[in-house]
Amino acid sequence: MARTSRTGTRTDLALLGVALLLSVVALILPSTLRGKVQGSLRSSVAAPLVAAQAWAERGRLAIGDHGRLVHSVDSLALLSQSAAPLRAENDRLRALVGLGQRLQWGFVPTEIVHGARGADEHTVLLAAGAAAGVRPFSPLVVPDGLIGMVTAVDASSSTAILWTHPDFRASATTTDGLAFGIVAAHLGNGADRYLLEMRGVPFRSELTPGTLIVSSGLGNVFPRGIPIGIILRETKTVEGWARTYLLRPIVPPDAAGEAIILLPPRAAAGVTTAWSSAAAADSSQKRIAMAGDSIVADSLRRITLRAEALARLDSLRRAAIYGGDSGVRVDTDSTQPASAPQPDSAVPARRPRRDSVSTRARTDSAGARNGARPAAQAPVKPPAAVRPKPIENPFRLPPAGAGA
C-alpha cells in the first residue's frame, strides 16, 4: 500500500516526465546546438570530470606506450650495437679502396682467412692465387702498413705468413733513411710476443721512441716505404756492435679481414707514394716535436747558464765580503768603479747584502768587539762560530807582496 502510494504520486510521475522530456529534447537537438550545449557543459560543470577523464586517457596511453617505447629502445640498442662493427668495416674498406687508388695498378685485393683459434695463428689463407697473378714472396699490405708476405700459392688461393711468424724478416729503415736494420717478430712472452724488433741497427744510429720504421726496399721483397712499426725502446742485446729496438707494429696481426697483395711488378716499381703521406705526416710531427724539444732545451740551457752566473756572482760577493782582501769588482754593483786591488780598509766601504744572516751576525760581532767603532767601518771578520766555510774564489788575486 505504501509502495503504491509512492510510485503513483503525481510528483514522481511529473519529475519522471520532465526528466524524460529533457532527455528526449537533448536527443533530438540539432547537431550544432547539441554541440554548443555539450561544449558549454564540458567547459563549466563537467570540466573537472572531463579533465579527469582526459588525464586517465593519457595515463592509459602512457601505459600502452611504455611497452612500445621499451621495444623501440631495445630495437635501437640492437641497431646501435650492429652499427659500430658496420662503421668499422666501412672505414676499413674505405681505407682499402683509398690504398688501391693510391697504388693504381699491380695489386690484388683479397680476403684474409685467419686460422682457427689454437691453430697456427701466424699463417693465414688468402682468397687469391696464381690465377690472379699472386706469386710467392709477394708483400701483403693493408692501408696502415705491412702485415705479412705470401709464402705459398696455388691456383685460387695462397698462404701468407704474418709478421708475427718466427720466419718473418723485413729489411727496414727510418723514414729519413739514416738507420737500417732487420725487422722480425719479437719472440717474447705474453703481450710482448706481439711486438716487433729491429735488429742490426748500427751503434751510431740512435733512434728515439716514436720513430716510424718503414721497409727499406733492400732485398727486393718489400718495396721501400711501407710502414712497419714505431720505435718503443732499445732492448739490451749481447752484441755490442749493433743496437736492437723494440717496435710497436703498425698493423695488429688479427685486425685485418681484407688486404692487398702487391704483385711483383708493382713491388719492383716502388710504392713510396702510397704511404708517403703517412710518413710525411709522421716526419712533420716528429719535426714539430723536435723543434719543441729544442726550444725547451735551449730555454733550459739559458736558465742553467743564468743560474750559474748568479751563483758565481754570489760566490764572488761572499768571497769579497768574507775574504776581506779581494779587490774583485762585482759587475752588477755599478757604484764601484773597476780598479786595481785595494787594501783591506777599503773593503768595509762596500755594502754587504742586507739579507745575509751571516753578514748580520758578523756585523753585530764586530760592533761588540770594537766598542764604539761604527759597524759599517769595522773590519769584516765573522766569528768562528758562524763563519762559513771559505769559498774558493777563482778570480782571487794574490795579496800584495805574496809573490815576492
Next chain:
Amino acid sequence: MSGVYDWLRLMVTVSMLVIAHFLLRPLLGNRIEIDFLVLALLLLSIRVRPGVGAVLGLLIGVAADAASPGGFGSAMLALTLVGYVTSWLKAAFFAENAVLDGVVIFASAWGVILMRLFLSGRGFEAGVAISALVWAPLSAAATAIVGALLFAVLRPLLKPATA
C-alpha cells in the same frame, strides 16, 4: 543528526564512484568497462522517491553525456529510466541478497549500454550488434560483480534510511 551523517557518507561514496568512473575506468580496459555511474545512481536511487531518482539519473546522465563525444542525451534518457525503475524496485536491494543485487545491477548496466548504443545514432551495424551482444553483457557482468561486492561491503555503512 545520524541521517545527515548517513547522507554525508553516501555523498562521499557516490563522489568516489563518479571520480572512479572518469579516472579509473579508462585505465581498466577498452572493451569491458565497469560503469561506476550506474552503481552511484543505484546507491542514490534506492534512498529516494522514484521521481527524485529519475532526476538524479538525469543529472548523472548529463555528466556522462558531457564527457562522451557523441550521443548527447542517450545517457540522460537511460539513466533517468534506471533511476526511476531502481527506486521503484528498491525492495530488491533490501533483500540483502548479493545475487539479486548483481542481477539488478547487471540489468541496469546492460540496459544503459544498449540504450546508449541504439540512441547514439549509429544504427544497426555489425559492430553495434557485437557490442550489444558481446561486449555490453561482459561489461554489465563486470559492473554487476563489482557492484555486488561493493554493496556487500558498504551495506553496513550505507544502510538506507526508511522513507
